[in-house]
Structures are given as C-alpha cells and as structure tokens.
Amino acid sequence: MSAQEKTVFEFIERVDSHALIDDLLDDLLRVVGDYGFQHMIYTGLPVGNNAIDPLVKTNRFPQAWWDRYVEHDYAGMDGVCQQVYSTMSPFAWNEVEQRFAEREGASQVAGEAAEHGLVDGYIVPVFSRDEWLSAISFGAATELRLSPRERGALNLMAVYTSSTIERRQQRQPTRGKLSSREREVLLWISAGKSCWDVSVILGISEQTVRFHTAQIRTKFNASNTTHAVARALQQGEISLGQLAESLGDMH
Structure with a gap:
C-alpha cells in the first residue's frame, strides 16, 4: 500500500x-x-x-x-x-x-x-x-x-x-428554529421587500440577505420563499401578527 x-x-x-x-x-x-x-x-x-x-x-x-x-x-x-x-x-x-x-x-x-x-x-x-x-x-x-x-x-x-x-x-436536523436575523429577513421578504431593500433596512449586505434566504429555505425544505413562509407559520416560527406588522410597516 x-x-x-x-x-x-x-x-x-x-x-x-x-x-x-x-x-x-x-x-x-x-x-x-x-x-x-x-x-x-x-x-x-x-x-x-x-x-x-x-x-x-x-x-x-x-x-x-x-x-x-x-x-x-x-x-x-x-x-x-x-x-x-x-x-x-x-x-x-x-x-x-x-x-x-x-x-x-x-x-x-x-x-x-x-x-x-x-x-x-x-x-x-x-x-x-x-x-x-x-x-x-x-x-x-x-x-x-x-x-x-x-x-x-x-x-x-x-x-x-x-x-x-x-x-x-x-x-440533528437543521430544519426549523430560525435565528432572530433569519426571522427578520423572512418577515421583510414576505412583505414584498427585495433582497436589496432588506439589506438597507437591516444594515447588512445584499449577499448576506441572499445567504439568509437560502438558509431559511433549506431549514424548511422549501422550494421558494412563499413555501418557507407557509412552513414557518405552520411550525410557529413566525406568527400572523408579525406578518401583519411587516405589511403595516410598508405604508
């Protein structure tokens, strides 16, 4: 050998x-x-x-x-x-x-x-x-x-x-259990904000936002962000009240 x-x-x-x-x-x-x-x-x-x-x-x-x-x-x-x-x-x-x-x-x-x-x-x-x-x-x-x-x-x-x-x-499954930053990103994205918009709002780079959205989809085995939002709601990772607040902040 x-x-x-x-x-x-x-x-x-x-x-x-x-x-x-x-x-x-x-x-x-x-x-x-x-x-x-x-x-x-x-x-x-x-x-x-x-x-x-x-x-x-x-x-x-x-x-x-x-x-x-x-x-x-x-x-x-x-x-x-x-x-x-x-x-x-x-x-x-x-x-x-x-x-x-x-x-x-x-x-x-x-x-x-x-x-x-x-x-x-x-x-x-x-x-x-x-x-x-x-x-x-x-x-x-x-x-x-x-x-x-x-x-x-x-x-x-x-x-x-x-x-x-x-x-x-x-x-040790990685699905679910969003970090606080991932939760923020998901809520803003679900409210219709682009990755660039979210980067400005949160004071982070656009690439970091894209990384977080990819991690979120992976955690929920979701094919897209809408799918991830639905699963996050089902698993209690975010609430309808939080979504409503995000949508309200757009006005």
Whole structure:
C-alpha cells in the first residue's frame, strides 16, 4: 500500500471521530490536497428551474465564484452539472461530453470558473435522503490527470464523507428554529421587500440577505420563499401578527 493510499484509509477510519462537520471537511480537504484539489462542494442538484443554493449542504468553493454562480443561475448552463443528470458515474470536469460542453453558456461558465481558480475538478454523485440527486465536487486550480487508483480513492472518501454528513444531519436536523436575523429577513421578504431593500433596512449586505434566504429555505425544505413562509407559520416560527406588522410597516 502506498503512502497516499494509507492516508486515505486513515481518513476513513477517523471520519466519525470529528465532533463538527466543519472539522470533517477540513480533514477531507487536507487529504484531497495531495491529489491537487483545494476546493469542494456537497450539494443537491436542482430540478427544472429551481435554484441550487437552497440545496447546498456544505460549500468550500471560492465565495466570489459561488455568489456569481447563484446570481446568474449557472447550474442550468454548467456542463458538469448537466452531465451528472445523465450518469451516476464519477467523472473529471475535463471529461464533460461534447453535447453538454457545447450547450449555450457552458463554455462561459467553465471560463469564469477558471478565472476564480477552478480550472478542473472531479465530481462524485452520492446518496442523499433529502434530494433526488446529490454530488460532491472537488475543484483544482490546474488541469489534472487522475489515475484509476486516485479516482477510486476520491470516490471512497466522497461516499464516506457524504454518509457521515447525512447521519449527522438526520440525528440533528437543521430544519426549523430560525435565528432572530433569519426571522427578520423572512418577515421583510414576505412583505414584498427585495433582497436589496432588506439589506438597507437591516444594515447588512445584499449577499448576506441572499445567504439568509437560502438558509431559511433549506431549514424548511422549501422550494421558494412563499413555501418557507407557509412552513414557518405552520411550525410557529413566525406568527400572523408579525406578518401583519411587516405589511403595516410598508405604508
């Protein structure tokens, strides 16, 4: 067994020993760093015209790139993302089939990703109890040539990592229990305010507002903000009186 393979099995042996998911991800990134990767994301994949940001479980991609990816809804054009829908087999980003690579906007997405330090990568479809299809994707600043052994190691680590995260989230569900800031954001959004409006009202950045709305949708497993409001009311996270006050403040 090579030193690199030994490191992989040592990682697998300690996946359950991490008290926090963030610690597990830090450990994973250290190990996959030996394969040339610096970034990763674990996310569900959207169906139809739905957005991807509420489906993200963990994100270690460059924030500036992810903000742009979400803002412009690049999942619908991204050749890597689109190929996952047609196969459950892991693949390198540079192996995207021509039919996906030549779709409108695909080359633009790949080019902008490279500008943000994501030149190449490797994506592993994984099981998720919440989404119909999920994947862990690793990103690298240079083009890579992975051997079959290296691919097998990445597949193994991705599966163990996703399984551990799924078990943790099942034991400690994140749905419901809005923070005070999330509650404020949800009430203002439900009153018809835009993300920019809310950022001005609360004195925070527009991107922070977008982050909070994504977190809210995730907590309630909601497809959109209206759905999240309904579930928040059902679970007592907000009240009709609070909604009425928000609407009243608009006048």
